[in-house]
Amino acid sequence: MIKITKEAGCWIQYQLKLNNLTHYAVAKKANRNSRTVSDFLRGRKGSKVIPNTLSEILGYENFKALLDAIPKESFEPIPEGSV
DSSP: OBOOOHHHHHHHHHHHHHTTOOHHHHHHHHTSOHHHHHHHHTTSSOBSHHHHHHHHHHTOSSHHHHHHTSOGGGGSOOOTTOO
């Protein structure tokens, strides 16, 4: 079972939006419901199927490759007062 951080989920959701894909489209391909996809991307629940489906739908060889594509800046906190 794979579980991701909220930050990683945000980046993956952004990639889905760039490709005009919805949680429903991922859920349908994974044979799950969109709530399960949402919970996975928010880091609330783990999954065995959704990571592979996300990798496939976004064009990555596997889920590790997808996670490796996330810019390291996505995990760094924004300093206070810089926004």
